[in-house]
Amino acid sequence: MTRDIANVRSATRNDYHPEQIPAFLENDWFTRHLPHVPETSPKLLRRTAAVRLVQWVLGGSMGDSAAYLGIPSRGAKFHTGVAVSRVDPLEFHMALEGIAEELCSTSSPVDYRQRRGALRDWALDQVAWEDIIKQLTPTPASWHPPAFDDRKRQVASVFVWAQVTQGEHVFAPRPIEAAQTPDVQRKWGLTRNTTWCHLTRPDAAPHYADLRKVLTTYAIQLAQSIDTGELPSRQ
Structure with missing residues (x-):
């Protein structure tokens, strides 16, 4: 991401902190504050x-703020202009003002930067993974047993990671995958989006719905540990 000189700004707010902003705006904030525009990608918005909320506090360019959030300089798009796609600029600005006001009134804000740092290059270790598997509902004998290999663990x-950091899964660290041979990495890459869809879709199959429930509980506990200063074990 090249530095856009026209996009460099001075900080305009100091009543909340940039670490309070997750890299992927919380869905609750998005639903309640940001305008619904069918032609605009919710992910991009x-x-x-x-990025814009961080820029208001840190100043600099939007690229600088994206880097602060851990959004990679390559492959990550966002609206850099005053207008955000088909969203009215004033409406978008007022929506961010509303979110900023909530941040200012939060008594116990989450330090998302601390969470991102704690989970940099992180993955579930084998012990934690086996404990998660034990909590799943046993698969009926007549069903094909689900896989619990390293690909599923990744x-x-x-x-x-996405639950704890409130970041986008496409930017998550993948140390288990990175440790595989190039051929295996390519093979895993072909099924990445499909498996993610199985795990996150509202009408997920029983195995994935059960796994998601256990992982969500684990994520809540992990987030609480990080927030109190306990660092997770590394893969």
Whole structure:
């Protein structure tokens, strides 16, 4: 992401802190504050809103703020202009003002930067993964048994990371995958989106719905541990 000189700004707010902003704007904020525009990508809008909120506090360019949020310089798009796609600029600005006001009134804000740092290059270790598997409902004998291999452990790790950091799963660390041979990495890449869809869709199959429930509980506990200063074990 090149530095856009025209986009460099001075900080305009100091009543909330940039670490309070998750890299992917919380869905509750998005639903309640940001305008619904069918032609605009919700993903792009949430990402842009998060970057802009950080920029209001830190100043600099939107690229600088994206880097602060851990959004990679390559492959990550967001609206850099004053107008955000088909969203009215004033309406978008007022929506961010509303979110900022909520941030200012939060008594116990989450430090998302601390969470991102704690889970940098993180994945579920084998012990934690086996404990998660034990909590799942046994598969009926007549069903084909689900896989619990390293590929599934990597997807589960990404799910936990996204829950804890409120970041986008596409930017999550994948140390288990990175440790594989190039051929295996390519093979995993072909099924990445499909498996993620199985795990996160509202009408997920029983195995994935059960796994998601256990992983969500694990993510809540992990987030609480990080917030109190306990660092997770590394893969």
